[in-house]
Amino acid sequence: MATNPDHHREIDDNQTDHTSTGTARPTAEAEEPNSRTSITLSKQLNQECNDLLSEIDAYSALVASTLRNPQMVEVRQFRTNVNAESKILQKMARQIEAAVEADPSSADPDAEMRLVHALRSSNLPFYQVVWRIAKDSCTGLVALGRRFYWDGESKATVRENMKKAGSQPEKPPNKDKRKSAFVDIVADDGQEWVKVSTVSENRLLFEMAEKGWECDSDSEEEWSEDGKGRTVLQHSDDDEDDDEMELIKLARDLRRAANATRVRYGHPRLRVVIPKIEEGSVPSIDSILTEMRRYGVQVECQDRLPESTGTGLTHLLPQPFKNFTSTLNVDCTILLALVSDLSHIKDIVPTFQLHPAILRQIEVEKEKPLLPSELWPAMSDRELVTTSEAAVRFKEIVETIGTDTEKNRTRLLLGEQPYDNLNREVILQKFQELSDYQVPAGWKLPIKVINAQPVIEAAKEKDELNAVVHEVAKTLSDINNSVFLYGWVTGLTTISSNRTIDKQIEATVEANRQDDDDLKGPDVWICDTARSLVGKDRDRKT
Structure with missing residues (x-):
């Protein structure tokens, strides 16, 4: 139906076409194409498209008002695709209205039929299914539409090879789209990929016949343990690459892309939703589903579709804290943010004497305060x-360049004199006196200082500790060694704004991975923005 390049590209990305989507409406198909049919169908599609756009916009507004960094959720391209479909449907509605207003005796039946066929070929039902699956069965939405590749070396490998060769990496070449998989929904904060296929049973059977696939349930070797026969797909041609069934190729490509991708040191889970297929009704189609599942893909058909919950959209927001441990290991960078005047005083007046980095942080704070929007939650x-190393360094920085209020907050934060004998409620009350924001009543102050080295050394002596930990330790400073290794060996979530160190650790783990899919690095949550102390002047490094 579409005439613009983006629309055709999206059809290719989603491995769907107008013959396979089965988008015709039953009520309209029962009638011969006429003016009433086209008008009814046109109004229905346009209204449904507007409803979908309204829901997407509502979620985008929720993301913008909730997240410090709304760009971490990618829905813009999906909305662009739906909006493009809306414009096409609106144009067709105008054409239908013009045809109806014209002299009926001069109406072209063939033109009327083409309009109805074009309406029934709309890609809107596909977008509706993608949105419904996301809304009703997913949490922690990261993207609606993203391409993942499996070819070539990883960035970490390229950097390591260049470093060994003593040269700088050149701009990487464009990746081969043929060695990629387009994922319709990236959910669970990146740990689940969902692909939606609106292929129909008739289309699948036609494809099997066209590509020379047949079923064989007579093979003596293909019997399950319970004695029941299993239908097996067989291909009559040796050239299986060209004649691969699209759904099987889809499952294979998803697995390849997932195997080349790691999120939190693990591969994403894979799910393919096929809403127009009823599992168990056609043995040959069931054999295709079985083949897909051999790639470790969860396949959901018509009978397993989630029911609409109607519980709103907040569950689709990213959920970065859901896997946090009950105790958090706090890095020095976060300690500084917790006591900085920038984090607590709403109306700091920008002056020429302040470092440019401080001025930027003041502007960021005005848009979305760090403590109430991110750190306290x-x-x-x-x-x-x-760790004691982090605490010592933290106090050194505060004593050297901190303001009086920053120094006072530091003593409260660590429960040091003159606040060492106060209970938590009193500490929070005094902390409130030094902040323009409402300090949460559940905030667990003071922060306990741990002697991490004995714990780390004891863990290193254990045989079961992976050798990668020792490799990572070689690359870290004493402070980072104490913080990140302590969190790693104790299994605690470490919170930090030091993204560079986190990426360095991740690269070292992956570079030393020995085909061990269970190997995990430290559980680290990175705060997207840091906070300096106001005491810095223009001549100090930030």
């Missing part, structure tokens, strides 16, 4: 610890 009512 992350900490919630969890216990908080920090």
Whole structure:
């Protein structure tokens, strides 16, 4: 139906076409194409498209108002595709209205039939299914539409090879789209990929016949343990690459892309939803589903589709704190943010004497304050610890360049004199006196300082500790060694704004991975923005 390049590209990305989507409406198909049919169908599609756009916009507004960094959720391209479909449907509605207003005796039946066929070939039902699957069965939405590749070396490998060769990496070449998989929904904060196929049973059977696939249930070797026969797909041609069934190729490509991708040190889970297929009704189609599942793909058909919950859209927001441990290991960078005047005083007046980095942080704070929007929700009512190395460095920085209020907050944060004998309620009350924001009643102060080295050394001596930990330790400073290794060996979530170190650790783990899919690095949550102390002047490094 579509005439613009983006629309055709999306059809290719989603491995669907107008013959396979089965988008015709039953009520319209029962009638001969006429003016009433086209008008009814046109109004229905346009209204449904507007409803879908309204829901997408509502979610985008929720993301913008909730997240510090709304760009971390990718729905813009999906909305662009739906909006393009809306414009096409609107144009066709105008054509239908013009045809109806014209002299009926001069109406072209063939033109009327083409309009109805074009309406029934709309890609809107596909977008509706993708949105419904996301809304009703997913949490932690990251993207509606993203391409993943499996070819070539990883960025970490390229950097390592260049470093060994003593040269700088050149701009990487464009990746081969043929070695990629387009995922319709990236959910569970990146840990689940969902692909939607609106192929129909008739289309699948036609494809099997066209490509020379047949079923064989007579083979003596293909019997399950319970004695029941299993239908097996067989191909009559040796050239299986060209004649691969699209759904099987889809499952294979998803697996290849997932195997080349790691999220939180693990591969994403794969799910393919086929809403127009009823499993168990056609043995040959069931054999295709079985083949797909051999790639480790969860396949859901018509009978397993989630029912609409109607519970709103908040569950689709990213959920970065859901896997946090009950005790959090706090890095020095976060300690500084917790006591900085930038984090607590709403109306700091920008002056020429302030470092440019401080001026940028003041502007960022005005848009979305760090503590109430990110750090306090992350900490919630969890216990908080920090290593002695991090605490010492933290106090050195504050004593050297901190303001009086920043120094006072530091003593409260760590429960040091003159606040060492106060209970938590009193500490929070005094902390409130130094902040323009409402300090949460469940905030667990003071933060406990841990002697991490004995714990780390004891863990290193254990045989079961993976050798990668030792490799990572070689690359870290004493402070980072204490913080990140302590969190790693104890299994605690470490919170930090030091993204560079986190990526360095991740690259070292992956570079030293020995075909061990169970190997995991430290559980680290990175705060997207850091906070300096106001005491810095223009001549100090940030």
